[in-house]
Every structure is written in structure tokens, then in C-alpha cells.
Amino acid sequence: MKISHLTSSMLLVLPLFVPSHSAWASYAFYVGNNLTQDQGVLVGGTGEEVSSHWLEIVPAADHEPGSMIEVGVTEAAYLPGQLVEIPQVAHTFRYLSMSYSDYEGFPAPLTNGGVNEHQVAVRDVWATNREELIDMTPSPQRGPQYSDLARLVLERASSAREGVELIGELIAKHGYSTYGGNTHLIADPDEGWVVWEFAGGQGLWAAERLGSDDVRVLYPGYIEEFPLDYQQNPDFMGSDNLVTFAEEQGWFDSQGNETFNIFDIYGRQDTQARTGGYKYMTQAALEKATEEMAPVTEQEMMVRVRDHRITDDEAGYGQVISLKQGVNADLVRIWVAPTGSVAAPFLPWWLGVQQVPLEFGQHRYLTKGTASNFLNPDFQIQEASDFAGRRFKQVMYLMCEKPAAYRPKVTEMLKGFEQESFDDMTWVEGSARTLIDQGQRENARAMLTFYANSRAEEAMDLGETLVDWLYASLKLTSGLRRPESEQINDPGGETVNCLVDADPDKPQDAQ
Incomplete structure (x- = not known):
């Protein structure tokens, strides 16, 4: 197990080992x-x-x-x-x-x-x-x-x-x-x-x-902290046995207490809630x-x-x-980066969008069972399209080879691409709202679909440009590093990241 520690500013920790039965996490x-x-x-x-x-x-x-x-x-x-x-x-x-x-x-x-x-x-x-x-x-x-x-x-x-x-x-x-x-x-x-x-x-x-x-x-x-009278408190809810079960197990004694700590009682006993x-x-x-x-x-x-x-x-x-x-329900908007956003732009999608581009649909790259099965012919055109998840994984792998040199520049371009989308939000959503108010909901949906799909295609172009630039830059400066191990799958150590030497305390930006 890697032991966690806090710096003096209490901002950084080393990663703890995650047991094999834990789900892959999510923030x-x-x-x-x-x-x-x-x-x-x-x-x-x-x-x-x-x-x-x-x-x-x-x-x-x-x-x-x-x-x-x-x-x-x-x-x-x-x-x-x-x-x-x-x-x-x-x-x-x-x-x-x-x-x-x-x-x-x-x-x-x-x-x-x-x-x-x-x-x-x-x-x-x-x-x-x-x-x-x-x-x-x-x-x-x-x-x-x-x-x-x-x-x-x-x-x-x-x-x-x-x-x-x-x-x-x-x-x-x-x-x-x-x-x-x-x-x-x-x-x-x-x-x-x-x-x-x-x-x-x-x-x-x-x-x-x-x-x-x-x-x-x-x-x-x-x-x-959780109140014992949680069933009468509008800010808390829980199962009827939440307190009594903990008491039966000897994990908590309600005598003299008005609250109990959910994490301390039911959470992992080898770590802390906010700084573990x-x-x-x-x-x-x-x-x-x-x-x-x-x-x-x-x-x-x-x-x-x-x-x-x-x-x-x-x-x-x-x-x-x-x-x-x-x-309006059609104008509910969510920004989504197609893979880790350190290497991919956030794109605007609305619930009024009627069709997702083929490049952002399901592909065989990293899909369970693909190494043991041939392609379903119904997916052959979708599979033949470029895959956004794969494209921006390439950006990540190339960028993180020399993060101090490349990450700040890639981040600047991703933010610039996103700013273009933000600059368009007023007229895009204003136009869609006007169409809906005029009873032209299908036209509003068609416009949102066209805009979202267009930005997605432009993101793919950006990804291709970044991959070409990063690959050429690495090849012409430090050369393309070849693997020294025989196992392509990670054995359980550090995964690819854009920390310099996997160290959060090292300077991250190129001088």
C-alpha cells in the first residue's frame, strides 16, 4: 500500500491503493x-x-x-x-x-x-x-x-x-x-x-x-455528521434502520449523542472522509x-x-x-469532453439534439469482448468512422510524454476552442428559443443538432491537428520512445498522467 500524506498546505496527497473490488472511481x-x-x-x-x-x-x-x-x-x-x-x-x-x-x-x-x-x-x-x-x-x-x-x-x-x-x-x-x-x-x-x-x-x-x-x-x-432525528429533518433522509443497525453491531452508542458520523461508522476504517x-x-x-x-x-x-x-x-x-x-427541456445543455478533459475539449450538447455523430457513438476501442468477437455488420459504418475517444486518447498519450513542454500549449488550444463555443451560446440558444416560442420546435431541434454536430466535427479536426503536431514534435526533437517492457497492459502501477515524472510537486510548466 502507498501511504498517503499531506503537504504543509494540505493540498496534495499521494494516491492510496484501491482494492481490486472497488469500482473505478469517478469524481x-x-x-x-x-x-x-x-x-x-x-x-x-x-x-x-x-x-x-x-x-x-x-x-x-x-x-x-x-x-x-x-x-x-x-x-x-x-x-x-x-x-x-x-x-x-x-x-x-x-x-x-x-x-x-x-x-x-x-x-x-x-x-x-x-x-x-x-x-x-x-x-x-x-x-x-x-x-x-x-x-x-x-x-x-x-x-x-x-x-x-x-x-x-x-x-x-x-x-x-x-x-x-x-x-x-x-x-x-x-x-x-x-x-x-x-x-x-x-x-x-x-x-x-x-x-x-x-x-x-x-x-x-x-x-x-x-x-x-x-x-x-x-x-x-x-x-x-448526521442527526439522530433525521426522519424529522428536511435536510436528511435514510433507511429506518440506519442508527439501530449500527447500535446492534456495536459501532455506535446513541446515549448522550444527537448526531453520528456516517463516514466513521459505515465508511472505510483505514482512511478519512475529506483528507484520506x-x-x-x-x-x-x-x-x-x-x-x-x-x-x-x-x-x-x-x-x-x-x-x-x-x-x-x-x-x-x-x-x-x-x-x-x-x-425549456430541449435547451437543457451539458458540456461533455469525450475522454479525459486534460486532453479533450468540452463540447455543448442539448437534450433537443436528435442525433449523435458516428464518431461519438459506440466503437470497439476498449469495448469489452471485442478481442473475442468479430464486428456486428450493423455497426460497420459507425466502426469505420474515427472515434472521438481514441482520437483524444492519442492526444493524451503524446502530450503526457513531455507534459511540461506540451500540456500548457494543448490546454490553451482546448480553452480557445471552448471559448468559441461559449461565444456562440447567446445566438444559438436565443434562436432555438425563438423558434420554440413560434411553434417551430422541430426546426429548433434541427438547428441544435446541426450546431452540436458541427462543433463535434470541428473538435475531431482539432484532435487530428494536435495528434499530428505532437507526434511530429516528439519525433523531430527527442525521438519516439519505444517500450522496454513486454506487457502492454498496466500491471497495477502508475497510469499515464501529465504530471512531470508523476510528481505533483515538480514544476509543471515549461520554462
Whole structure:
């Protein structure tokens, strides 16, 4: 195990070892609407999985009575489970998410969340529990898992509070399948909630409200002080047995106490909630850096999500969204970087967009099972297109070979590309709003689709230019380094990052 430590400024930590049964992590950022420039709730985050990621805009749908959906995990999961069916609702909402293909025993496609037509945004974040809880998880376990819950909230919730209540109801009725504990950040234009679902098969969960003056960064997810009378407190929710179970296990004594610390009782016992480590900035440091930006803009949130101390080869994509009152469903906008945003531009997408470019759809690069199967002919044209995820991975790998020389220049170009998009937002969204007001909703959707697809194509051109420049620069200056090992897959050490010599304390910019 690598031992974590804080510098004197308490900003940086060395990474802790993540057990093999922990999910690939993911970050989530929340900034309340009193601390943002446009008075919208800001949500940002990354998806941190090995596998391929692709963009999906899922339309609203009506379902026949008696329709069922499959949820849960298989016997291949670290904590083995059994897939089960639960009832589908009559109507599901439109939503946007990034999907991915692989987490052992968790059926694809998986999602960390996204945003729906009611401006309910969801981020999924790992949050491992104490070993005693993990050990008592039934085998096989049954019930929805983290991706199922994120998707069901997007499909069914019209507010963040409804999303929390939905998770509680689903766990109570159908159980919960886990890899060892998980959190969800759920937000809308008024508030946010951190929901922590616990291993153990006891139906345990807890939720804390985040308000207009709050900043929260989850990595891992955490909840700390929690009132004993939480069921009478509008800022907290949880399962009925949340306190009594801890008392039965000897983990907590309510005598003389008015609160208890969720992390201390149910979280990992070898680390701390906000300063326990993982990657190179603690949650405390990231929260402080975000607070210092107030009033925070979408572009400043992109800076936080893009920070090279947290965004590396593990970051499958980046997301930033501002949730504001009174936005038409077609104009709900989310910025998405197609892979780690340290090497890729954030692109604007709206729920009114009718078609995702082939380059941003699913491809075989890093998709589970591709080494053992030939291509489905139905995908042959999509697969023949360039893949955004692959293109910007190339940028990352080349740029991070000499990060002090290349990262500042690449970042400058990515921000310049994003500024062009921001400069267009007034006329693009104003025009779409005018068309909708005039009863021309389909024309508004067509315009949003054309603009979003055009910017996506221009991003691919930018990526190609960056790859050509970086490759040529390396070849003509230091030469193209060849591998010295025989194993192309990482054996469990440091992944590709843009820290100089993988050291967060070294000067990062070229002199």
C-alpha cells in the first residue's frame, strides 16, 4: 500500500491503493447557486473506467403495462449476484448520459449518470464501506446496482429530492447489489443530495442535502455528521434502520449523542472522509480551490474537472452542467469532453439534439469482448468512422510524454476552442428559443443538432491537428520512445498522467 500524506498546505496527497473490488472511481463536483455566476447549480465530474465511453441521448418513452426491466449483477461480480426483473414505469423521461461497457459482473451498457429533461443531474461516485459490511453481503445478492440506480433516477425523477426518495424505495422493495458501497450526487436547479448506499444486504442508505451555499467534491463519496432525528429533518433522509443497525453491531452508542458520523461508522476504517487521499488532491483541497473561484462559472468548473492532478488516463470523460430554473427541456445543455478533459475539449450538447455523430457513438476501442468477437455488420459504418475517444486518447498519450513542454500549449488550444463555443451560446440558444416560442420546435431541434454536430466535427479536426503536431514534435526533437517492457497492459502501477515524472510537486510548466 502507498501511504498517503499531506503537504504543509494540505493540498496534495499521494494516491492510496484501491482494492481490486472497488469500482473505478469517478469524481463529482457540486456548487450551490449562491456561489455561481449565473445563479444555477453547477455540477461537474469525470467517469473513471477502463472501458470505452460513448455519448447517448435517450428519448422519452411510453411502456406497456406489465413491462419489466432487468437489474443487478451476475455471478462474475466481486460480490456475486443474480439478475432480477423489476417493473418498468408507464413513462420514462428523456436524458443524456455517457455509457461504458465494462465493470466485472455488471451488465453493459453502464452509466455514471447525466441529466434529464427535468434538469435532474446524477453523478455516480465510489464510496467503499467498512469490511464488516462488505463481508455480510448475501451471496447471491439481488437488486439494482449503481448504474441501474443512476439510470432509473434519470428516467423517473422530476426533482433531486424525488431521485433520493426513488433510490430509497427501490432498495426497500428490491434490494441493492453492490461492489462494496457507492454514492450518488443528485442535483436540480434548487439543491443537491449525496446518497450513500451501503453493502451488507441490510437495506442501509443515507442522504444529505446540499444547499445554495455549499460546495462538495466526492472522491470517494462521503457523508459525515448526521442527526439522530433525521426522519424529522428536511435536510436528511435514510433507511429506518440506519442508527439501530449500527447500535446492534456495536459501532455506535446513541446515549448522550444527537448526531453520528456516517463516514466513521459505515465508511472505510483505514482512511478519512475529506483528507484520506486518492490521487493528488484531497476532497478538502478541491473544495477549497472551488470555493475560492466563487462566483464560479461553467468555464471555471471545467478548470477544476480538467486539473491534471486528478484527470489522467483513468478519466474516461468529463462533464459540466449548470442547472437553472425556467429552461425549456430541449435547451437543457451539458458540456461533455469525450475522454479525459486534460486532453479533450468540452463540447455543448442539448437534450433537443436528435442525433449523435458516428464518431461519438459506440466503437470497439476498449469495448469489452471485442478481442473475442468479430464486428456486428450493423455497426460497420459507425466502426469505420474515427472515434472521438481514441482520437483524444492519442492526444493524451503524446502530450503526457513531455507534459511540461506540451500540456500548457494543448490546454490553451482546448480553452480557445471552448471559448468559441461559449461565444456562440447567446445566438444559438436565443434562436432555438425563438423558434420554440413560434411553434417551430422541430426546426429548433434541427438547428441544435446541426450546431452540436458541427462543433463535434470541428473538435475531431482539432484532435487530428494536435495528434499530428505532437507526434511530429516528439519525433523531430527527442525521438519516439519505444517500450522496454513486454506487457502492454498496466500491471497495477502508475497510469499515464501529465504530471512531470508523476510528481505533483515538480514544476509543471515549461520554462
